[in-house]
Amino acid sequence: MSEYVIEMNHIRKEFPGIVANDDITLQLRKGEIHALLGENGAGKSTLMSVLFGLYQPEAGEIKKDGKVVKINNPNDATALGIGMVHQHFKLIDVFTVLDNIILGAETTGALGFLKKKEAREKVLALSEKYGLKVDVDAKVEDITVGMQQRVEILKMLYRDNEILIFDEPTAVLTPQEIDELMEIMKGFAKEGKSILFITHKLNEIMAVSDRVTVLRKGKYVGTVNTKETNKQELSNMMVGRPVQLELKKKPAKPGETILKVEGLTVPSKIHKNNAVNNVSFDVRAGEILCIAGIDGNGQTELIFGLTGLEKATAGKVTLCGKDISKASIKQRALAGMSHIPEDRHKHGLVLSYTLEQNLVLQKYKEPRFQNHGFIKFDEVREYAEQLIEDFDVRSGQGPITVTRSMSGGNQQKAIIAREIDRDEPLLIAVQPTRGLDVGAIEHIHNQIVAERDKGHAVLLVSLELEEVMGLSDRILVIYEGEIVGEVDPKKTTPEELGLYMSGAKRQGKEGN
Amino acid sequence: MPRKDPVTGKLKWYKSEGAVAVYSALISILIGMAVGAVIVIIVGLSKSNISSSGIVEGIKLVFLGVFSTGRDSAGQLVFGFNGVNMGNMLFRAVPLIMTGLSVAIAFKTGLFNIGAAGQYLMGTMGTLSVGLWLGWTGCPKAIAWLCAFLVGVLLGALWGAIPGIFKAFLNINEVITCIMTNWIAANLVTWWFDAHEMFKNSAEGGKVGYIIPLKNVGVVTPKLLMDKLFAGSQANGGFWIAVLIAIAMWIMMTKTTFGYELRACGANRHAAKYAGINDKKNIILSMAIAGALAAAGASLYFLSGNTEFYWSTYQKLPAEGFNGIPVALLAANHPIGVIFSGIFMSMLNISGIQLKYLTAYNEYIADIIIAVIVYLSAFSMLIKMMLSKRIKHDHGNVNAEPAVSAAPADDAEAPAEIVKKETKKGGQK
Ligand SMILES: Nc1ncnc2c1ncn2[C@@H]1O[C@H](COP(=O)(O)OP(=O)(O)OP(=O)(O)O)[C@@H](O)[C@H]1O
Ligand SMILES: [Mg+2]
Numbered sequence: 001m002s003e004y005v006i007e008m009n010h011i012r013k014e015f016p017g018i019v020a021n022d023d024i025t026l027q028l029r030k031g032e033i034h035a036l037l038g039e040n041g042a043g044k045s046t047l048m049s050v051l052f053g054l055y056q057p058e059a060g061e062i063k064k065d066g067k068v069v070k071i072n073n074p075n076d077a078t079a080l081g082i083g084m085v086h087q088h089f090k091l092i093d094v095f096t097v098l099d100n101i102i103l104g105a106e107t108t109g110a111l112g113f114l115k116k117k118e119a120r121e122k123v124l125a126l127s128e129k130y131g132l133k134v135d136v137d138a139k140v141e142d143i144t145v146g147m148q149q150r151v152e153i154l155k156m157l158y159r160d161n162e163i164l165i166f167d168e169p170t171a172v173l174t175p176q177e178i179d180e181l182m183e184i185m186k187g188f189a190k191e192g193k194s195i196l197f198i199t200h201k202l203n204e205i206m207a208v209s210d211r212v213t214v215l216r217k218g219k220y221v222g223t224v225n226t227k228e229t230n231k232q233e234l235s236n237m238m239v240g241r242p243v244q245l246e247l248k249k250k251p252a253k254p255g256e257t258i259l260k261v262e263g264l265t266v267p268s269k270i271h272k273n274n275a276v277n278n279v280s281f282d283v284r285a286g287e288i289l290c291i292a293g294i295d296g297n298g299q300t301e302l303i304f305g306l307t308g309l310e311k312a313t314a315g316k317v318t319l320c321g322k323d324i325s326k327a328s329i330k331q332r333a334l335a336g337m338s339h340i341p342e343d344r345h346k347h348g349l350v351l352s353y354t355l356e357q358n359l360v361l362q363k364y365k366e367p368r369f370q371n372h373g374f375i376k377f378d379e380v381r382e383y384a385e386q387l388i389e390d391f392d393v394r395s396g397q398g399p400i401t402v403t404r405s406m407s408g409g410n411q412q413k414a415i416i417a418r419e420i421d422r423d424e425p426l427l428i429a430v431q432p433t434r435g436l437d438v439g440a441i442e443h444i445h446n447q448i449v450a451e452r453d454k455g456h457a458v459l460l461v462s463l464e465l466e467e468v469m470g471l472s473d474r475i476l477v478i479y480e481g482e483i484v485g486e487v488d489p490k491k492t493t494p495e496e497l498g499l500y501m502s503g504a505k506r507q508g509k510e511g512n
Numbered sequence: 513m514p515r516k517d518p519v520t521g522k523l524k525w526y527k528s529e530g531a532v533a534v535y536s537a538l539i540s541i542l543i544g545m546a547v548g549a550v551i552v553i554i555v556g557l558s559k560s561n562i563s564s565s566g567i568v569e570g571i572k573l574v575f576l577g578v579f580s581t582g583r584d585s586a587g588q589l590v591f592g593f594n595g596v597n598m599g600n601m602l603f604r605a606v607p608l609i610m611t612g613l614s615v616a617i618a619f620k621t622g623l624f625n626i627g628a629a630g631q632y633l634m635g636t637m638g639t640l641s642v643g644l645w646l647g648w649t650g651c652p653k654a655i656a657w658l659c660a661f662l663v664g665v666l667l668g669a670l671w672g673a674i675p676g677i678f679k680a681f682l683n684i685n686e687v688i689t690c691i692m693t694n695w696i697a698a699n700l701v702t703w704w705f706d707a708h709e710m711f712k713n714s715a716e717g718g719k720v721g722y723i724i725p726l727k728n729v730g731v732v733t734p735k736l737l738m739d740k741l742f743a744g745s746q747a748n749g750g751f752w753i754a755v756l757i758a759i760a761m762w763i764m765m766t767k768t769t770f771g772y773e774l775r776a777c778g779a780n781r782h783a784a785k786y787a788g789i790n791d792k793k794n795i796i797l798s799m800a801i802a803g804a805l806a807a808a809g810a811s812l813y814f815l816s817g818n819t820e821f822y823w824s825t826y827q828k829l830p831a832e833g834f835n836g837i838p839v840a841l842l843a844a845n846h847p848i849g850v851i852f853s854g855i856f857m858s859m860l861n862i863s864g865i866q867l868k869y870l871t872a873y874n875e876y877i878a879d880i881i882i883a884v885i886v887y888l889s890a891f892s893m894l895i896k897m898m899l900s901k902r903i904k905h906d907h908g909n910v911n912a913e914p915a916v917s918a919a920p921a922d923d924a925e926a927p928a929e930i931v932k933k934e935t936k937k938g939g940q941k
Contacts, residue, residue: 307786309785309786328788328790329785329786329788330788330789330790333788339786341786346780346782346783347782347783347785347786348783348786349780349783350776350779350780350783350784351779351780352779352780353775353776353779357772361776361783361787362787362788364769364772365769370769373768373769373770374767374768374769375767375768375769375772
């Protein structure tokens with residue numbers, strides 16, 4: 001028996017305009033958690049897709065237990081016991097959880113009828129055994145992202161996979177869910193399952209992995225034992241230069257009020273109560289105000305209410321002195337609002353459009369980009385090239401790359417570039433660094449601070465405590481649709497913040 | 513900084529997406545014609561009055577019908593330039609091109625317009641009524657022509673807008689409303705002409721149930737050289753108008769901010785909304801344009817003057833309305849491509865007629881071929897996928913979207929996909 005369950009040797013994979021994997025070697029031991037680290041677009045997802053049979057490499061070989069294997073498609077991968085949770089989930093929205101899990105691996109009776117009962121028992125047993133709580137009869141469109149992920153994991157377990165690939169599983173999870181996932185992964189490893197784990201969060205790597213392989217711009221940099229390294233060394237390895245993990249910023253100089261929210265109320269789509277209930281706050285020029293909270297406490301609806309994506313039922317919103325409570329999305333944008341949306345695939349991008357078309361998504365009507373309704377393609381190209389350069393958006397073919405083919409992190413960078421460049425008095429940033437590598441996060445954080453220093457107001461929504469504490473000048477905690485506290489990041493602790501976020505502590509009610 | 517590899521830069525033009533679309537269309541067409549040939553053989557073998565040479569003739573006509581010039585003195589089929597056939601082919605292509613455009617433009621906005629038949633009927637009603645009426649009042653023919661055309665187009669636009677409005681404001685699937693508006697139009701048109709005796713052609717004996725042709729009042733499309741090019745045929749300037757409209761549509765979709773908006777709404781309605789694009793307005797406009805295009809097809813067809821309209825339509829929708837779907841599919845929804853696929857479909861019609869006149873076959877063979885191509889045009893997406901996989905594979909790139917995509921509604925190119933998506937999503941949440 002070979003020392004490794006999986007060996008990927010000298011893998012090369014090209015896409016138009018780019019070598020996504022260039023002579024990459026990856027060796028996975030049995031029962032280890034092996035992290036894969038690299039900048040956005042370094043080729044991590046591509047490498048994993050090669051292992052899972054979605055792409056055929058131009059060169060290199062894959063060995064399973066020391067024997068060379070050919071993986072032509074995901075079915076071959078499944079047959080070899082390889083399973084994958086994709087960066088963007090692959091579930092069918094209108095199917096139930098159970099149907100999604102058994103899809104493609106159905107057991108059937110004599111006449112080809114599904115044996116659902118057995119399947120159901122197996123799924124329930126697995127979910128029990130690993131503590132993967134799911135509602136098997138719920139439709140996928142109705143369950144939370146965290147549960148969708150557990151469904152994806154169950155899919156792999158249902159197929160008795162022994163080699164589990166997790167492509168950025170934690171990017172979409174809440175801190176609590178992340179902790180749970182880490183425990184589950186450790187449990188898998190103990191059982192002898194081997195795990196490949198992609199993440200941009202160095203804390204997670206330090207917490208669970210045994211070894212780390214680092215890629216940079218499609219090339220193999222090295223593999224290190226987690227115990228013998230640290231966060232700084234890892235980030236330097238992946239970026240190729242020293243990265244500043246701590247954000248440095250000057251104290252804020254808040255000016256006049258840019259955004260004033262009074263009694264905003266937004267109904268919920270899930271339950272009868274309001275998702276956002278009578279919320280009031282101000283954001284001033286030159287400050288970064290952060291709305292912190294556990295996911296699902298009304299942050300999404302609050303932002304929808306502010307940006308006009310959802311109708312608020314009560315309350316007043318004033319932007320730069322103008323009442324925009326009833327204004328359309330467009331009018332709000334024109335009144336001075338830019339918005340980095342939470343869901344980049346749903347709202348942020350038209351995936352079938354090219355990068356340059358996406359970069360002018362709100363600007364195409366400006367005189368600079370059109371003449372009597374005819375788009376000025378040269379201007380669009382020039383503008384896109386500038387943004388791509390400034391924000392280091394990496395892709396195969398530059399402005400004409402179809403956005404769908406770009407790596408997740410670079411899609412995000414494109415949106416951020418577009419929104420920051422609009423240069424509006426108010427920047428609303430929801431989870432702006434989700435899925436970004438440490439180098440890109442550093443860059444984006446600096447950009448957001450620069451926006452602030454320019455005298456713009458920034459409203460930040462983040463689930464990550466580190467980002468909340470590091471970036472913001474003032475923190476409001478939202479719990480069950482209400483603001484339960486305002487704290488100063490310099491004077492508070494993560495523990496105190498946690499108490500507010502979980503609803504255990506509340507300002508204004510303490511005295512009673 | 514974008515990393516560019518000079519070696520594996522852009523795809524060669526013959527490997528580009530557009531080229532692949534053309535290949536896949538051609539493959540569907542070839543398979544369709546081959547199936548047609550097989551049917552010609554089977555029918556020939558099963559019929560005693562068709563000899564083996566008759567079968568060969570049938571096959572020849574299936575492929576080269578437009579070039580048939582009849583039989584020589586020895587009774588052999590002769591082929592060559594046939595101005596009448598060619599001209600008629602272009603003439604009959606006009607409504608197909610227009611309904612094809614109608615379907616294609618709606619597709620691009622993520623809508624499946626199967627209401628072209630109703631829109632076509634509304635256009636017919638408007639154009640014939642206004643054309644005849646203004647013709648009788650003695651107003652200048654050019655003005656009468658223009659009014660007849662515009663009223664037809666306007667009625668079609670209105671008819672198309674109705675499913676659009678239902679879709680935009682109530683999120684009712686446009687396929688369902690289109691089916692309903694089709695039949696409402698069919699009945700409305702019957703009722704209108706039934707109630708207005710003056711439009712009925714009673715002068716010519718044996719023409720029961722027809723509307724007076726527009727040539728009787730002199731409101732007809734000028735020939736614009738077509739009579740010189742294809743003497744003796746029905747071809748007229750309507751073909752040039754259709755070509756111009758197709759080019760205009762292509763420019764509108766690809767070069768203007770309006771087209772950018774329409775396509776954004778079709779590709780990802782949520783993102784369009786986020787960007788401040790008025791998605792409701794665009795859905796309605798897109799359907800109105802689709803309706804106007806289908807109606808324009810009817811207007812141009814009847815403004816040729818000598819075409820006659822059988823007004824009792826309440827039991828049968830015009831085939832042109834539905835043939836727009838394969839025309840659009842074959843062209844991969846490309847407005848310029850629609851010109852060619854429209855001409856091609858019309859060519860099959862001509863072949864059918866040639867078969868009927870020159871052999872013991874009847875013209876329905878052509879319908880079968882069309883049906884097979886309609887069927888295959890749905891497959892042309894599949895063929896396209898297989899081809900692009902192969903081409904990109906050679907190129908070192910299997911551009912496979914991983915197995916089951918659960919991404920939010922984004923691309924909407926094929927109608928099959930749209931229908932699937934509609935049933936899947938149950939509309940917007
Ligand atoms: N299907 C595709 N077609 C063309 N180019 C692609 C395709 N998939 C990936 N690429 C390109 O290959 C490169 C590597 O992409 P990949 O998705 O593997 O990055 P990644 O390391 O997973 O990044 P991220 O952390 O942002 O997810 C990117 O530049 C991307 O644009
Ligand atoms: Mg990735």
